[in-house]
Amino acid sequence: AQTVTQSQPEMSVQEAETVTLSCTYDTSESDYYLFWYKQPPSRQMILVIRQEAYKQQNATENRFSVNFQKAAKSFSLKISDSQLGDAAMYFCAYRSLFQGGKLIFGQGTELSVKP
Amino acid sequence: SAVISQKPSRDICQRGTSLTIQCQVDSQVTMMFWYRQQPGQSLTLIATANQGSEATYESGFVIDKFPISRPNLTFSTLTVSNMSPEDSSIYLCSGGGADTEAFFGQGTRLTVV
Numbered sequence: 001a002q003t004v005t006q007s008q009p010e011m012s013v014q015e016a017e018t019v020t021l022s023c024t025y026d027t028s029e030s031d032y033y034l035f036w037y038k039q040p041p042s043r044q045m046i047l048v049i050r051q052e053a054y055k056q057q058n059a060t061e062n063r064f065s066v067n068f069q070k071a072a073k074s075f076s077l078k079i080s081d082s083q084l085g086d087a088a089m090y091f092c093a094y095r096s097l098f099q100g101g102k103l104i105f106g107q108g109t110e111l112s113v114k115p
Numbered sequence: 116s117a118v119i120s121q122k123p124s125r126d127i128c129q130r131g132t133s134l135t136i137q138c139q140v141d142s143q144v145t146m147m148f149w150y151r152q153q154p155g156q157s158l159t160l161i162a163t164a165n166q167g168s169e170a171t172y173e174s175g176f177v178i179d180k181f182p183i184s185r186p187n188l189t190f191s192t193l194t195v196s197n198m199s200p201e202d203s204s205i206y207l208c209s210g211g212g213a214d215t216e217a218f219f220g221q222g223t224r225l226t227v228v
Contacts, residue, residue, distance in 0.1 A: 025217075035217075042221070042224035043205055043207075043221060043224070044222070045158075045207065045209075045219035045220075045222075047116075047216060047217070050216070078192065091157060091158070095217070100146055100163055101146045101148070101163075101211050101215070101217065102148055102160050102163055103148075103158070103160070103209070103217055104160075105158045105159075106157060106225050107155045107156075107157045108156075108157050
């Protein structure tokens with residue numbers, strides 16, 4: 001069975017600075033998807049970024065980028081030029097290509113942004 | 116991506132009663148998923164719902180406690196039955212398939228007293 005681990009329950013960053021959230025996972029599959037989701041207090045799950053395992057190039061979305069290390073089974077999220085609106089719970093998630101689309105989530109990292 | 120309207124957004128219920136949560140998608144989706152998020156915790160999959168077949172439940176979740184309906188490709192319900200305070204959680208529905216992005220409803224915050 002696949003597992004996802006986020007070892008940082010809380011992180012803090014100064015506005016305009018850069019922060020990196022860590023995620024590791026365990027799987028025996030060679031092809032899969034990895035995601036970072038943001039959950040603000042509104043509870044709405046918002047997709048931040050997605051990475052296909054077969055792609056060597058790291059995904060980027062504006063201020064958000066990932067460092068995907070397949071051999072190490074590591075998938076960290078870097079947020080550049082942090083903004084107050086980035087404050088939220090961030091979840092790393094794994095999706096198998098063979099299990100119908102269900103997501104396996106990490107424990108989450110609570111990010112606070114200081115003005 | 117598609118939009119899911121989830122109702123109710125929150126409810127306070129008496130123990131021993133049942134609550135049905137509804138999710139309406141603005142387009143047809145193959146798979147729908149129901150997750151539970153206990154206070155301060157991550158999301159845990161309860162079950163996967165396909166149209167025309169019984170839902171597939173994850174370990175630790177049973178149909179008698181969490182019956183699910185999926186009458187068509189745009190709608191699903193989850194019922195939390197015979198509730199106890201331990202059922203107090205956020206319940207989220209999600210849609211999508213193996214090759215499509217997952218999208219979520221707004222969540223239902225359930226408090227059982």
